[in-house]
Amino acid sequence: MKKKRLPKFIFNFFCFLVYVFLLAPIVVILLSSLTTTEYIVFPPKGLTLRWYTELVNHPEFMSSFALSITVAFGTAIIATAIGTLASLAVVRREFKGKTAVVQLVGSPLLIPSVVFGVALLQFYSWIGLAASPLALVIGHIILTVPFVMRLVVASLVGFDRSIESAAMNLGAGPLKVFFQITLPVIKSGVIAGMIFAFITSFDDLTVALFIVSTDVVTLPVRIYTYMQYQYDPIITSVSSIMIIFTVILMVIIERILGVGKVFSSK
Amino acid sequence: MQPVMGTEQDLLLKQKKKNLNRKRLDTWLLLLPTLGIFLFFFLLPLFFLFITSFKTFDPGSGIGSEWTLQNYIKFISDPFYLGVVWRTVKIALITTLVTIIISYPVAFQISKAKGRAKNYLTLLVLSPLLISMVIRCYGWVIILSNNGVVNNTLMSLGWIDTPLTLLYTEFSVVIGMVHVLFPYMVLSIMGSIERIDPSVIRASQNLGASSFRTFFSVLLPLTLPGIFAGSVMVFSLSVSSFVTPAILGGPQVKVMSYLTYEQVAVMLNWPYGGAIGFLLIFIATVTIIAYSKILARSEKGVAIQ
Numbered sequence: 001m002k003k004k005r006l007p008k009f010i011f012n013f014f015c016f017l018v019y020v021f022l023l024a025p026i027v028v029i030l031l032s033s034l035t036t037t038e039y040i041v042f043p044p045k046g047l048t049l050r051w052y053t054e055l056v057n058h059p060e061f062m063s064s065f066a067l068s069i070t071v072a073f074g075t076a077i078i079a080t081a082i083g084t085l086a087s088l089a090v091v092r093r094e095f096k097g098k099t100a101v102v103q104l105v106g107s108p109l110l111i112p113s114v115v116f117g118v119a120l121l122q123f124y125s126w127i128g129l130a131a132s133p134l135a136l137v138i139g140h141i142i143l144t145v146p147f148v149m150r151l152v153v154a155s156l157v158g159f160d161r162s163i164e165s166a167a168m169n170l171g172a173g174p175l176k177v178f179f180q181i182t183l184p185v186i187k188s189g190v191i192a193g194m195i196f197a198f199i200t201s202f203d204d205l206t207v208a209l210f211i212v213s214t215d216v217v218t219l220p221v222r223i224y225t226y227m228q229y230q231y232d233p234i235i236t237s238v239s240s241i242m243i244i245f246t247v248i249l250m251v252i253i254e255r256i257l258g259v260g261k262v263f264s265s266k
Numbered sequence: 267m268q269p270v271m272g273t274e275q276d277l278l279l280k281q282k283k284k285n286l287n288r289k290r291l292d293t294w295l296l297l298l299p300t301l302g303i304f305l306f307f308f309l310l311p312l313f314f315l316f317i318t319s320f321k322t323f324d325p326g327s328g329i330g331s332e333w334t335l336q337n338y339i340k341f342i343s344d345p346f347y348l349g350v351v352w353r354t355v356k357i358a359l360i361t362t363l364v365t366i367i368i369s370y371p372v373a374f375q376i377s378k379a380k381g382r383a384k385n386y387l388t389l390l391v392l393s394p395l396l397i398s399m400v401i402r403c404y405g406w407v408i409i410l411s412n413n414g415v416v417n418n419t420l421m422s423l424g425w426i427d428t429p430l431t432l433l434y435t436e437f438s439v440v441i442g443m444v445h446v447l448f449p450y451m452v453l454s455i456m457g458s459i460e461r462i463d464p465s466v467i468r469a470s471q472n473l474g475a476s477s478f479r480t481f482f483s484v485l486l487p488l489t490l491p492g493i494f495a496g497s498v499m500v501f502s503l504s505v506s507s508f509v510t511p512a513i514l515g516g517p518q519v520k521v522m523s524y525l526t527y528e529q530v531a532v533m534l535n536w537p538y539g540g541a542i543g544f545l546l547i548f549i550a551t552v553t554i555i556a557y558s559k560i561l562a563r564s565e566k567g568v569a570i571q
Contacts, residue, residue, distance in 0.1 A: 026402065107308075114543065220400045
């Protein structure tokens with residue numbers, strides 16, 4: 001038994017180092033946003049919330065934050081709605097060209113987003129669609145529908161359809177059956193898809209970088225371009241707010257669904 | 267009686283046909299929104315970009331009117347660009363390898379954990395997926411820059427006199443990439459570890475095999491499919507990723523995705539940017555196909571064993 005203890009210690013220590021590696025950049029950002037210095041330093045020197053109050057002088061970050069949330073929200077709602085409908089067709093119906101449809105809808109996962117961003121920018125400029133929340137939402141729908149469909153298809157596959165026919169035999173119309181029977185059963189897949197869509201859209205830099213204009217700028221693009229010219233702690237306070245926002249979102253979701261459920265339906 | 271039955275059957279048949287037609291109609295209604303958006307805003311733009319990549323460059327409008335293969339020829343005949351391809355693939359290979367090495371023990375630990383501990387560890391491993399990639403890369407900038415955490419620590423310990431150049435190197439890109447792609451590998455390996463029947467491991471131990479022997483002759487072969495599947499994902503995501511090389515590598519460490527961006531956004535050379543983009547798609551697709559061939563073979567191998 002004694003012989004086994006040392007390797008086990010090394011094993012656990014290795015895993016511990018990996019967890020430190022995973023959390024390092026996030027912890028570094030959160031802590032260095034509290035520095036009193038004019039430059040970014042870790043560990044922070046002194047403690048102040050000055051870089052958070054300083055944000056008042058940077059309304060552009062606030063408007064970008066609002067835009068990002070609007071776009072992510074729109075994307076999540078639309079991508080989940082149309083992705084769920086398409087999943088129903090893919091799982092429950094037989095039709096010609098099903099494989100082609102499945103491959104087409106899955107292909108944004110294979111196409112580098114840079115190339116899609118370039119293609120979309122060229123297409124938008126040809127059809128005359130200027131940078132707008134709508135233009136961003138359309139691009140993000142393409143990026144997120146594959147995730148939504150994966151999650152919803154997974155929750156539809158094990159679905160016991162006899163409860164639907166029971167409801168129909170009892171006189172429920174197709175819409176009623178969908179909203180009162182089908183949707184509640186596949187709820188966790190649908191909600192997980194919605195969360196993924198929201199996060200993917202909120203996080204996207206690559207596609208948005210091509211679509212934004214000077215006055216329509218999402219938060220990741222704002223941070224990216226700001227970083228290229230300045231290196232002050234404002235960035236760390238903005239980033240910290242984003243991290244805290246995500247954590248709060250996760251806690252709410254945890255309360256509603258349970259983490260286990262969200263991730264197991266993956 | 268006979269004719270009446272006939273009409274009844276006819277009626278039933280008609281009803282069935284009508285139902286079938288209606289069903290076919292709502293199938294397409296269900297698909298319409300998704301399919302419409304994908305055809306119009308995904309397939310069509312990519313098709314146009316593909317056409318553009320065969321056009322000449324016009325300094326005024328970006329896209330000339332002549333047809334040419336020059337964009338592709340220029341890329342595959344210039345040592346500089348071939349160097350970029352090699353760097354892209356090299357970074358992806360190293361990332362994949364490092365990710366396998368560091369995620370295997372973690373995947374093992376999580377699969378063996380129980381109850382609460384398992385939930386928390388899973389959340390910890392997946393949490394990077396949920397926090398913005400731009401922000402995480404930015405965290406690495408703070409850690410790796412010339413007056414960053416690593417250099418300050420090493421200098422205050424007196425181990426080095428001048429800061430090491432860590433940022434804007436292939437090293438920093440790999441670090442960022444491993445951090446971003448780690449969860450995919452862990453999930454994939456965890457899936458295959460959890461599918462193993464624990465009695466197989468016990469059998470190996472009861473027959474007197476050492477932990478090492480058990481690992482290399484039982485555990486590793488049984489989890490190879492998971493490692494391969496994770497590798498395909500990590501490799502292809504790494505080859506095509508843009509955010510990490512753009513923030514942690516920048517113009518100093520050019521990879522294919524950055525080159526595509528630069529040609530279009532900075533040089534305004536749409537045809538050339540398009541051509542590089544499609545070569546990138548080609549490389550990513552070829553590796554995925556090659557990998558999945560190997561995967562199919564290795565799964566057969568496992569089944570035979």
